Amino acid sequence: MDLLIIFISAAVVNNFVLIYFLGICPFLGVSNKTEKAFSMGLATTFVMVLAALVTWLINNLILIPFNLPFLQYVSFIIVIASLVQFVEMFIRKTSSTLYRALGIFLPLITTNCAILGLALLAALREYNFIQSVVFGFAAGVGFTLALLIMAGIREELEMAPIPEPFKGAPITLIIAGLLALAFMGFAGLIAG
Amino acid sequence: MAGNPVKRNLSYEFLKGLWDESPIFRQLLGMCPTLAVTTTAINALSMGLATSFVLVCSATIVSFIRKLIPNQVRIASYIVVIATFVTIADLFLKGNFPDISKALGPFVPLIVVNCLILGRAEVFASRHDPFPAFVDALGMGFGFSIALTVLGTVREILGSGTIFGFLNFEPWVIMILPGGAFITLGLLIGLMNMIKERTK
Numbered sequence A: 001m002d003l004l005i006i007f008i009s010a011a012v013v014n015n016f017v018l019i020y021f022l023g024i025c026p027f028l029g030v031s032n033k034t035e036k037a038f039s040m041g042l043a044t045t046f047v048m049v050l051a052a053l054v055t056w057l058i059n060n061l062i063l064i065p066f067n068l069p070f071l072q073y074v075s076f077i078i079v080i081a082s083l084v085q086f087v088e089m090f091i092r093k094t095s096s097t098l099y100r101a102l103g104i105f106l107p108l109i110t111t112n113c114a115i116l117g118l119a120l121l122a123a124l125r126e127y128n129f130i131q132s133v134v135f136g137f138a139a140g141v142g143f144t145l146a147l148l149i150m151a152g153i154r155e156e157l158e159m160a161p162i163p164e165p166f167k168g169a170p171i172t173l174i175i176a177g178l179l180a181l182a183f184m185g186f187a188g189l190i191a192g
Numbered sequence B: 001m002a003g004n005p006v007k008r009n010l011s012y013e014f015l016k017g018l019w020d021e022s023p024i025f026r027q028l029l030g031m032c033p034t035l036a037v038t039t040t041a042i043n044a045l046s047m048g049l050a051t052s053f054v055l056v057c058s059a060t061i062v063s064f065i066r067k068l069i070p071n072q073v074r075i076a077s078y079i080v081v082i083a084t085f086v087t088i089a090d091l092f093l094k095g096n097f098p099d100i101s102k103a104l105g106p107f108v109p110l111i112v113v114n115c116l117i118l119g120r121a122e123v124f125a126s127r128h129d130p131f132p133a134f135v136d137a138l139g140m141g142f143g144f145s146i147a148l149t150v151l152g153t154v155r156e157i158l159g160s161g162t163i164f165g166f167l168n169f170e171p172w173v174i175m176i177l178p179g180g181a182f183i184t185l186g187l188l189i190g191l192m193n194m195i196k197e198r199t200k
Helices: A002-013 A024-029 A034-063 A069-094 A096-105 A107-111 A113-124 A129-157 A169-188 B010-015 B031-036 B041-064 B071-096 B098-107 B109-113 B115-123 B130-160 B178-199
Strands: none
Touching (some): A024 A107, A034 A107, A034 A129, A069 A107, A069 B071, A113 B098, B031 B130, B109 B115, B130 B178
16 A cells, blocks of 8 residues: 555656656657657666665665765766666667667666656655665656657647747747646645 | 867856856756756755856866776766765755755755756866866856746746735746746746847
8 A cells, every 4th residue: 555655656646757857858858759758768667666776775785884875976876877887788688679679768867867866765765675666666657657748749749830939948848837737636646 | 279179268168158058048958956946046046056066166177087087987987076076065055054955855966967067077078178167167057047046036926926025916826836847947948039039
């Protein structure tokens, strides 16, 4: 029950992109085609689950026992960067289909603030191991969901008569604002 | 500066961050903190200053050590330099301004992955001498802070109606909610494009 609440909260109610503003760069950058958006969402979810898992271990087995919380940012970001590198090498060796689908998006994930934000939030809320992994998965699902909705709208928008100065980034941001308003509707779904 | 194709003077390097290459309005870099912490002008300004501090320090250091870093591990090295300065900024805020540190929450540590800082390190600081890199970072930081403060001021006036005592209207709650952040920024960028079009 507890896990279900964490899942729904991170995926929908407190959507990482639309409510917490994490991962806005890929959200604006790769949300112009649904296929691309889906691959990006998949790759990010994958890294998010791994990052939640590994940063939990580092935080609770190394940083806290040795009283080094000030090294949190440096160690988390190194872990995430090397994790992304490792995942890229692993996928390239094992599955060339998956590598072709995700390939170019993988390096971009290092600077996706949603990953570091996820690690920091999980540490801040003192989730246990299982909760952290569920939280990571839910955040990935929420990210993919937001990206897919946005990509769907933007594909429709290509034909729309938009005033010249508002083409591109401005109209995307305004739509994101309306989407964020729509997601606010989930706010009463669960307490906390 | 031998490898630099276009030699520009220092005042240009400083001023381009304010309008021509404004990090937020033109390049759309560093969007996450831009949208998240601009609910009030003071939060926005603190975030801008903290980011500028990290930007200036890390750009200068990166420029000093640029010849020592092997090309393959440069991004990782930059991130370690940046993360170190972010830790310093975070501890400073926690120690001296606990209220602001609390209001900014996880967005202080998230300066590490602000693409503006990594972008300047990669595009400018790693190819220029320390002093031009310092000036460029200062200009970019200044432009970032101004853009953040503008956004914060607009949202504070419309969303809470508090910035001047004599404002007297029903505040639009939407402006301080997440949706308002996206919409305000979208409208501001549209406005900038319109001004640019007119003055061409």
